[in-house]
Amino acid sequence: MFALVDCNNFYASCERVFRPDLNGKPIVVLSNNDGCVIARSNEAKALGVPMGAPAFQYTDLFKKNNIHVFSSNFALYGDMSNRVMTILNEMAPEIEIYSIDEAFLRFTGSQNLNLQDIGQKIKNRVQKSTGIPVSVGFAPTKALAKVANKIAKKFPERTSGVYIIDNEEKRLKALKWLPVEDVWGIGRQHTKRLNKLGIKNAYEFSQLSDTWIKKNMSVLGLRLKKDLFGIPTLEIEDLKSKKSIATTRTFDKNYKDFEQIKERVVTFAVTCSEKLRKQKSQCNSILIFLHTNWHRKDLPQYIKNIVVKLPYPTNSAIELAKFAVIGLKKIFIQGYEYKKAGVIVIDFTPEEQEQMALFEKQDERHKKIMKTMDNLNDKFGNHKIKLAAQDLKRRWKMNQEKLSPRYTTKIDEIILIHC
DNA sequence: TCTGGGGTCCTAGGGCGA
DNA sequence: TCTGTCGCCCTAGGACCC
Numbered sequence: 308m309f310a311l312v313d314c315n316n317f318y319a320s321c322e323r324v325f326r327p328d329l330n331g332k333p334i335v336v337l338s339n340n341d342g343c344v345i346a347r348s349n350e351a352k353a354l355g356v357p358m359g360a361p362a363f364q365y366t367d368l369f370k371k372n373n374i375h376v377f378s379s380n381f382a383l384y385g386d387m388s389n390r391v392m393t394i395l396n397e398m399a400p401e402i403e404i405y406s407i408d409e410a411f412l413r414f415t416g417s418q419n420l421n422l423q424d425i426g427q428k429i430k431n432r433v434q435k436s437t438g439i440p441v442s443v444g445f446a447p448t449k450a451l452a453k454v455a456n457k458i459a460k461k462f463p464e465r466t467s468g469v470y471i472i473d474n475e476e477k478r479l480k481a482l483k484w485l486p487v488e489d490v491w492g493i494g495r496q497h498t499k500r501l502n503k504l505g506i507k508n509a510y511e512f513s514q515l516s517d518t519w520i521k522k523n524m525s526v527l528g529l530r531l532k533k534d535l536f537g538i539p540t541l542e543i544e545d546l547k548s549k550k551s552i553a554t555t556r557t558f559d560k561n562y563k564d565f566e567q568i569k570e571r572v573v574t575f576a577v578t579c580s581e582k583l584r585k586q587k588s589q590c591n592s593i594l595i596f597l598h599t600n601w602h603r604k605d606l607p608q609y610i611k612n613i614v615v616k617l618p619y620p621t622n623s624a625i626e627l628a629k630f631a632v633i634g635l636k637k638i639f640i641q642g643y644e645y646k647k648a649g650v651i652v653i654d655f656t657p658e659e660q661e662q663m664a665l666f667e668k669q670d671e672r673h674k675k676i677m678k679t680m681d682n683l684n685d686k687f688g689n690h691k692i693k694l695a696a697q698d699l700k701r702r703w704k705m706n707q708e709k710l711s712p713r714y715t716t717k718i719d720e721i722i723l724i725h726c
Numbered sequence: 727t728c729t730g731g732g733g734t735c736c737t738a739g740g741g742c743g744a
Numbered sequence: 745t746c747t748g749t750c751g752c753c754c755t756a757g758g759a760c761c762c
Contacts, residue, residue, distance in 0.1 A: 338730035345730070361729040379730085406733095406762045494760050525736055527760080553732055560727085602729060614755095649731090706728085734761075741754085 308422065308445055308473075309543075310412040311452040312395055312429060314388075315440045315460060317408035318346035321387045322377050324438035325714045325722060333374040337362050340557050341378055341706045378707035386715045390437045398429055403543045411449055413543045426469030446472040449541040450534035453491040454481050454509065478537060482510035492531045497524055509535060548586050548655070554578040555649025559706050561600060562645045568597070569632055573696040575650035576631035580624040581684075583652060584677060587659070589620035590652035593627060595634035600646035609645075611638040620656045623673035624680065627652070628694055 314320060318336040323329050333350035337343065344360040354372050356365060362376070369376055388407045396402050399412035412429075414420055426443040433441050442463075444455025451472050458481060459470040472478050488498040490509045500523060506512050513535045520528040530540040554575040562568050572595060583590060596612035615634040621627065631650055683692045712720035 340728090340730070342728080342730050359729085363728040366728095381731095408762075492760065496759065525759085527736070549733075551733070555731065557730065600729090647730095651732095732762090734759100736759080737757090739755090742752090744750090744752105 308414045308420075308447060309449050309452040309539075310399070310414065310422075310426070310429075311405075311444045311449070311456040312410050312412060312433075312441050313444075313456050313460065314391060314408040315442060316346055316348050317388075317439070318377075318379065318384055319348040319351070320439050321384050322375075322380075322711055323348070324387070325711070326375075329375055333372060334377065335369070335374055336377045336379055337709070338379060339705060339707075340559060341708060342557065345379065376709045378710040380711050380713065382713045382716045383711065387437060387439060391433055391439055391441070394433050394436055395429065398425075398432065401543050404546070411452065411543055414445075422471050422473070423469060426471070427467065430468050441468070443469045444472075445470070446478075447537050448534040448539045450491050450531055451478065451481070451537060454485055454535075457485065457489065479510065482513060482535060483508055485509040487512050490531070490535070492527060497528075548588060549582075550655065551651055551653045552579050552582045552586075552590075553649060553651040554582075555596075555647065555651070556705070557647045558645070563641075563643070565639055565641070568639065568645055568648055569635060570696065570698050571648055572631050572635050572650060573628045573694060574698065575648070576627040577624045577694060577697065579650050579652045580622050580627045580677070581681070583622035583655075584658075584681060587657065588655040589622045589658055590617070590627075591620050591654040591656060592616050592652070593630050593634065594651040594653060595631050595638065596649050596651075597635070597638055597645055598647040599643050603644075603646075606644055607642075609640060609643045611640075613638050614653075619669050620660075621669050621673075622658065623669065623677055624694060625673055625676070626669060628696060632696075 319334040322334060322336065331350065332348075333354055334348040335344045335351050335356055336346040338345045341362055343362055344356055344358060344365070347356050347358065351374055354368070354374065356368065356374065368374070384407060392402075392404050392410060395410050395412060399414060401413035403411045405411055414422070414425070422445045426445060429443055430441055433439055442456055442459040444452045444457070444459050446452040446455045455470045455472045459466045459468050472481055485508055487493055487501050487506055487508055488495075490512060493501070493512070501512060506515065513532055515532070517529060517532070520532055524531075533540045556571065556575070558571070576593070592614050594612055594614045597609070599606060599609050601608060613634045615630045617626070617630060680692050714720060714722055
């Protein structure tokens with residue numbers, strides 16, 4: 308039996324843990340740069356704030372309804388997520404952390420287990436220890452556990468936040484209830500195609516022929532169909548190293564100047580290098596991209612990316628910055644107004660695997676420098692030590708007007724209780 | 727004026743050697 | 745020697761997830 312434990316309105320709930328005065332009040336959390344809505348409390352959903360809504364179009368609605376707006380605070384959410392996952396890890400024999408706010412658990416020998424009781428215990432313990440409300444769905448497959456979780460979340464009064472699909476009657480009832488666009492693995496494009504055929508819910512999808520599904524939705528669609536029938540095709544997966552690491556940002560304004568963009572791209576490359584070193588990988592290629600603002604139809608548009616193959620695998624900030632600038636020079640065209648750029652490192656090899664490069668070799672001193680850089684940044688806070696090409700005066704700043712304190716990860720932002 | 731960021735997997739199609 | 749075919753590898757792009 309699988310369980311899917313999902314935190315309710317996770318980012319909004321994190322903000323509420325430290326602002327209990329906001330319980331029962333509408334909250335939204337905005338994306339980086341305060342761009343669009345990425346999380347909503349139930350109250351904000353009820354007021355009609357859609358997911359992904361551009362913040363500037365909703366300022367009036369926010370004001371009128373006293374909706375509390377937060378800039379995203381990923382230091383806080385990441386730390387709260389770790390706390391939740393640590394508890395879940397203690398409560399199940401097998402766990403797969405699927406995303407920042409959800410995890411699959413696996414229970415074996417479930418005919419002898421009281422799943423309702425286990426679900427309630429998980430829910431209560433996470434709530435008590437972290438303040439985060441969760442919903443739990445149990446089912447014989449991952450896709451059905453997702454469905455069960457949706458039911459638990461949608462009907463908290465009737466389910467107490469825990470729902471179990473453990474017989475055919477419940478399975479069919481659940482699939483007939485679930486709109487096809489809400490099925491895990493069916494996105495916008497597939498929904499359009501399915502709707503054209505008159506398919507409206509998960510049950511109708513499960514009745515489609517394998518041939519149609521394979522042709523239109525690839526083997527992933529077929530796997531999904533089986534999973535919805537209760538035949539497991541997806542297992543608990545071990546924590547894997549990433550296959551690509553990206554650092555990309557939308558700018559606060561349009562940039563025209565090469566030097567400004569170069570500074571951003573170097574910083575993105577440095578961040579990628581840190582993430583690479585953390586998972587003990589080196590990359591063999593680096594992708595750099597540039598975008599103008601596609602919302603500004605009145606301005607000329609330009610989108611370009613380039614993959615730079617490295618002469619040797621590396622995770623040195625100095626090397627990656629160097630190659631990122633080489634790539635940027637090749638795609639940058641003067642005259643456009645750029646709104647977004649990014650660096651993605653790809654094609655990894657393990658750090659310990661030394662490759663014999665035929666002609667060129669990484670400067671051995673870099674390893675020592677990077678180690679020192681990481682140590683100093685660990686000690687004095689992230690990104691205190693920079694490369695000279697980066698913005699040392701920090702002129703560049705993300706819009707984060709409504710940022711909450713980093714309550715759990717910064718000692719000087721911790722909550723004070725005055726007695 | 728202001729519209730996120732970070733991932734994964736699969737397929738089609740082209741290049742290329744056997 | 746030329747051409748067709750097969751399979752492998754690679755890449756771009758599309759789909760999905762949170």
